[in-house]
Structure formats: C-alpha cells, structure tokens
Amino acid sequence: MKSIKYIFFFILIGSTFSSCEDVIELDLDTTEPRLVIEGTLDAGNQMARVLISRSNDFYDLSGPETISGASISLQGEDGAVYTLAETSDGTYRAENVAVNPGEEVTIAVEVEGILYEAVSRVPYPVDLKEIEVAENAIETPFEDDAEGSIALSANWEDLADIENFYRIRTYLNGTFQSDSYVLLKDVFVGDGAELSIPLPERFEENSTVTLELLSTDEPYYDYFFQVSSVAGDGAGSTTPFNPVGNFSPNVLGYFGIYYASSLSIDL
C-alpha cells in the first residue's frame, strides 16, 4: 500500500505543488536497554553464529553495546552438542555443525544468569537457478531512490509437497543491502512452482549484483516478516510493535536455520 501512496504523492508533487521532506529533532522517550540475541545456523556451510547485544537510545551515537561472556550450545536430534566460542566481543561461533533437513535443533543461550532457549527445524536446501534481467519488469514510479533502470528477477524451483520459506539477501558490488527484504512463502505462489521473483530495487550498469537465496525455517521467516513490516516507512506502515522471536523467555531477536545459495551477475 505504501507504494500506491507514493504514486499519488509523486503525481501531486510533480503537478501542482511541492511536498517537502526534512529532518526534524524529536524529543523521544527512552526505555530500559533490552537484550538482543540473533542466532543463525547456516546448515549448508555447517556454521552457527550468535550475536548478543543490548539496545540503546534512538539518538545514541555509539553503536550497540555487545555482551560478552555468554555460554551457548546447540543440540541436534542425535544428541551431539556444539558449543559456540566467543570470537569477538558479543559474537559467538561454531563450525562443523552437522544437521539434516527436517531435524529439530535446540539452542541454549545463558547470558547474565538467565537461560534462553529456542527450537527450530532444519529446512530443505533449494538452489538459486539464475538471475534474470527481467524484460517485462513492472515499471513503477515509486522507488524514491531509484537511480538505476535495470530490473532483476531471481529464478528457482520451489520444492513440492513441503512448506517452504524464502528470503533473498542482496549484495551490490559486494556490499550487503541490509534494508532490503524479499520474503516469500510458497503457499502464496504455488507449491512446487517455477518461481521468478522480481526484486523491488533497480540496478545500474557496470555494477555487480549478488543474490543469496535463503531457504529458511519458519521462525526465521516469521521474525523477518515482522521486522520488514515494522520497517516499512511512510503513511501506510503497520502499527509499530516489537517483533517477537522464538526464544523463551521472550527476548528481542530469534534463532533461525537456513540453507543459502548464491549467484552473481555483472551488469
């Protein structure tokens, strides 16, 4: 809906008068800093990573406070336990975490005397087939920062008879575009279908675009779906709320498992 509104604004702006956007200083409330646990398991590369930090004030110029000294372990159905080691402040890793599609994995994070647990199921690997320069791309005038003109589609084949969840992560000239969310559930597009998903961004010539297709578990999808809906700006955004992940007791963040598959294209 946001995009629809932009169309209208665009017209009005272009035709009869000018609207205006400016940065303003607001007197914002502050709140007690809250713990954030972001845990992912890249099942294909057998790598687990957990980031632990604390939220800070909106206008705080310093970065997030990292939390050291947590003890973190992963356990699959076979009973094998993988312990994550702190590789830098607030970042914990483990390698060679061997899990299989459909397997249930439990994460236990003990930080500041409290044990947080989350459970998820390993999804199935899906390969990105190709990046297509889309000829029939939907032409929309509502990318307010659309500089380029090349539209891309990501093509792959959905796995039949399984409920699949996807996220596409986009890298432009090697830089991860962290504010772009393409999320997809196969129930919306047809189980087992040949998919061709257009990206919302436009790209310029002489750039390199890398797309990383994540076949994710449901908690990962659910969490990012919530993040993307609160991240929507403008008048049509959702009533603000804090996304709720799968950790118990409740904490900001999530534990998710995915298989990743990348392709690059030089434009």
Add this chain to the structure above:
Amino acid sequence: MQRLISTVLGVFLSISTFAQSFTVSGYLRDAESGEELLYATVSVPETSQGVNTNLYGFYSLTLPPGTYQINYSYVGYEPVTLEVELTQDITQDIELKSASLELEEVVILAENENDNITNTEVSVLSLDVSELQKVPVIFGEQDILKTLQLLPGVSASSEGSSGFFVRGGDADQNLILLDEAPLYNASHLLGFFSVFNSDALKDVKMYKGGIPAQFGGRGSSVMDARMRNGNMKEWGVSGGIGLISSRVTIEGPIVEDQGSIILSVRRTYADILAKPLLEDFDDFTLYFYDVNAKANYKLGENDRIYISGYLGRDALGTDDFGFDWGNRTLTARWNHIFNSKLFSNTSFIYSEYDYGFNIENGGIDIDLDAGIYDYNLKQDFNFYANPSNEITFGWQGIYHQFQPATFAFDDELQDAAQEQYALEGGLYLANQQKVSDRLHLNYGIRLSSFSNIGAYTEKAFNANDEVIRETTYESGEFYHTYFNMEPRFSATILLGGNQSIKGSFNRNAQYLHLLSNSTADSPTDLWIPSSSLVEPTLVDQVAVGYFKNFQNNTYKFSAEAYYKNLQNTVDYEDGAEVFGNTDIESELVFGKGRAYGIEFLLEKAKGDFTGWVSYTLSKSERQYDEIANGNWFSARQDRTHDLSFVGIYQLSTRLSLSASWVYYTGDAVTFPAGKYYIDDNLVSLYSERNADRMPDYHRLDLGATWKLNKGKSSSSDLNFSVYNAYNRKNAYSITFDTNDAGVTEATRLALFGIVPSITWNFKF
C-alpha cells in the same frame, strides 16, 4: 416479537382515540425547481404547535376543527402564511420562493431559525450543500466531508483526507448513507477526495449522538446524505471546471411537475496534467470519476417512485500494473401515503464496494479481487398521530456477501479465504413526543439481529493461531445469530429566553468490522462480519448539551458533553500476517474502548459576516489484553484539542471572501524509544503503544468567490482558494532511519505546501 407488535398497536390505539380532529397534510417544495424541502417547519403560531417535513418533504398536522393561520418556513426561503379552515382533512402542497438576492445570506449550518433550540435532536450537524463552496478547500473541490471536519466532534483522519472520526469512534463506525445506500469507502484517491459530489446533493445530516431508532448498524455516527431529485419545472445544466477535476449536472422534468431526472458526472484528470512529467511511464493512469443519477415520478396523489444510483471508480496503474476500486449503489424507493396521517417509504437498496489488482509479470497475469455486496430491503413509516406525537416505525433486512481477497494466476484461482454470507435485520419503533411546551422527547427502540449463513467452514484457533476445530455449514444454513436491543432516547427542555438543555442516550450495535493494519486508511482495508469468534461491537453514548441563541437567532451557541463506552472492539494483533492470509480471524484481538469530551460551537448565522468557532476537548482510549500489557492506551484518533475558525464575509453582492483556520493536537503515535540491529539493519525499539504525539497541526485556508453574472436563468462564478496559506509544514508522517553517515534520524514528510486553485462554476 408478538409482544412488540401488540405494544405497537396499543400505542396506536391510545393515540388515535383523541377527540375529533382534522389533518392538513402535503408537501413543501421549492417554487423554482419543484425540489422537496426536507426538515422545513410547518407551525401554527397561535397554538405554538408545529411539525417538520420528513425526508421526502411531506408534512401532516392534526388539529381540532377551526380556522388557523399556518406558517410554512424554511431557511433561505420567504415564509408563507396560509389561512386554513379545518372542517375536514385537507391536502395542501406549498411552494416556497427562494429569498431574494438582497436578503441572501450564507448559511452553511442549515437549520430553521431556532430549530437548534427547540428540536429533540442533540449532537446533530446539518449542512446547506449549496453554500458549501464558500468555504475554502484544497484544490477548490468542495466537499461536505471536509466541511463537517470543521465542526465539533468530527475530525479528519489525516492531512487532506476525507476519512473521519466522530467523537473518538473508529473510522468504520460511521454509517455513511447516500440515498439510504451504505457506502463502504467514502474516499477517492486514497482519501484526498470524498465520493460526495456536492452538485448532486440536496441535504446532509450527521448524527454524532442521539441517533434515531431508524438507523442502525454502526456504532458512532450516521451521515445521511440525500441526492437531489432534479428540477421539476425546466431543464438546466450546471457544473464546474477546476484545475484537477470538472463536473457537470443535467436535470429537468420528464413530465412537468410529475417526474424529473438528474445526472451528475465528475472526473479528475490529475494524470493528464502530470503526463509530461512522467515520460518514462507512458501508460500511466490515475483518476477517479463518479456518476450520480436519479429519476422520480409521481404515480398519483399518493404514490411516487424514485430510482437513484451512484457509481464511482478510482483507477491507477501503468501498462502492466493496475489497481482500481469503487462503490456502486442502486436505490429504488416507493413513497406511499396511506392517509393524511400515515406516510410510508419502501426501499430496495443494492450496495457494493470492491477493489482489484492486476499485475502482469514475466508473462503471468496476477489478479486479486475482493469486495462486499449488500442487498437491502426496508420499510419506514411516519404516523402523525396528533401534533404532540409523531411515531416512526419500520423494519430492515440486509443480505451481506463478503468476498475476501481472491488471487488468480493466469486466471487460475489460488487457495483463497472463503466467501461469507450474513443476514442483518432491524425492527424499530420510536415516538417524537411534545409532552408540554417545555419538554420534547424522542424515544424508541431498535431490535437488531445478525445471522451468519452457510456455506462456510468455521474454524476455531488455539493461542498459537493454529486451527483446532472445523465446523462445516451447508449452503443457506443459519449457523450463528446475535440479537441486540438498542434503546434510543433524547429529550429537550426549553428554558425560555431562546435556550434549551438537551440530553440523549443511545446504544448502537455494529456487526461489520473494518480491519486495517496500517496507520492510514487504504482501499484494501478488509470488512469482515461478526461471527461466533468476532462479537458485535456495542457502543453506548450519553450526551448532554446546552443551547442558546442570541440577538434574534443571529448568534447560536452550544456546548455538549459526551461519554462513550465501546465493547468488543476488534484489532489486528501485533505482527499480524494479513496479505493472503486465509484464516484472518486467527490474527485478531478483542478489547474495549472509552471516549469522552466536551464540544463548543459558536455560530454567527446572519449578516454580511457569518461563520463559526468550534472547539473540542476530548479523549479516546482503547484496551486490549494483548496490546501494551493490557493497559489503556490512546486511540490513534485521540485529539486533546481540536479548534476551527470559519469566517465568510459577503463584501458585496458579487464578492464573498472566506477563511478557515484549524488547529489540533497531533495524533497519538508510537515513536521509537530505542534501537537495535537485526542482520545489520536498524530496527526501532518501541515501548508504549501510542504514547507519543505527532507535532501539532495547524493550517490557514483562504477563499474568494466572485459572481460573474446572475441572470434569471443563468449564473456563473469564479472560486479561488489557497490551501495552507502560510505554508505550515504539517507532518503527514515521520520516519526513522539511518542516514548516509550512519546516524539515526527522524524525517518529516509534509505533504502540501501552499496549494492555490481556481474553479469556474456555471449554471444555465
């Protein structure tokens, strides 16, 4: 049921068995156009008895035998006094002449001189549609909804928007009727224009409280807009040409004084103007149009039929992307006069609202359609028992059909939410009683019902939104029914010295709920019916008011206080997955609300300078167990202060100047109280729901209307307006993000700077 019928009969009998008396009845009409005059006053000065004409211009006055001076008056018209010798029942139609040019006054808030004091209506706003254009508005497009927003208790949903909230109620709690047909989305172009083309309208009344028993189905307000019938005497064309839209109306008699027809068309052309600026988008469309049409014919002394329709459509898109939405309504009515005391109207009404997307991508056609369709049959009776009692009663049945969003890929239908069907019923009885010269009452009751009808598979959900039970109902099977008694009461106590005190209580049940997961209204917001999970919203309201007129009704003052209690309000839970969800009921939470406030209105109704000052101090809160830890929080539309000034100065017979200034507290919103990062992206941390405020809103608009000429049968004028004259940057939205330097900041979007416009209006 049986008891109710016997009560009805009892009331009739007791009232009808008065001493011998006779009735004078008929219609009040405009002498020039033959258009009926609604709510006009018919009174007998010597006995201080009187009635108002009804919604069809009909009146009936019963008096003991004798000779009377009967006074017929209507605002803006020269009154007529007629001597009547009442020795038998008399039919007396009256035509009133429009007041002469010199006497012309700008009366926006249409009422008879002191009706505001004497009638039993409390919390009612009436507008004189023909004078609306003198109030400055954006793009020069006169709009009754925007003018209503300048009055106490009615607030705009956002900048430039025709969406509105009444007394802290929600946007879906307004029953918006056009010739009795409910409009489910009264906005064009995402709310910047309303669907009401003023050229086609005769009368608009808004009930903020004290809602009469004949209306039901929405919790907070009723906006009753009536279309014109068309000129009964001669053919004419009128219209207007503006910067972004034009409109034309043709009307005239089918047979003089027997039947007439009116057709009114309006279209915007924002896209045509914008075309040169949008070279990359050749097939870009963005427009809306609407068509109002109405025909009526008198079948004899006692019967008349009306057929009216509205068709409005918004469309926007490019060559491979399209989005359109709109309302369609059809109202067929039959007025029948049984006898001089009993008037009836029978209506069949069809109303639909739907929207659709179409996207062509990579050779695949993706379609989405959704809508709500209503078939409505109702009968209303006015029984003029005697000058002290006017009884209204009737019934209504609405068959609703809800079509949730349905997807199709290359015309192949995808897994979709089920269609739903329901029958909404209403039965009412009310009496408007003049107990004494000092005390006027209006009391009644409405019995409403709502039944879900199959075929439908009803699902029950657990706390994790998973389906735990499914029950399948056959086609046509009634599977869940709600009943509600809705008492309606209002009283006026005349204090003398042109002042009165009024009070009202009403309960309204609402069986349809509009779900919106965004902070702005959108054409794709979803209407759902009550069901065994979604209980009907019940709204109780108490209002009291003090009314006083000064200096021969030149100044009118009112103060009203209200308290509103809302039960079973519906909202999406946090993080609801709305798009394409086939089990939308699993994403809902249920709560309650309260709203209270005090409203002041001071109006200057006569003289070269007219206008009003309106001020509302109010609060509106909601409570859901699942939101904000179960604490009460401010509703989005909670506006502490809401102030409007409207002034119109008739400088000469040709030139009138106008200005309006509004100020209101910013909407309740949720701003971040902190931040954190997920996958390297900034995420705002929120603490309390709606605990913050948008910056205060204020704006000055200016207007001027210059009459070019006024002949006997033709006239034209130029209307200039300047919206937001001092270029206030009112925040439409505030967004929070990281700038290029990696610093988090808040960005304000102000939609409109100064917007000048010019419109040429004509009438031949």
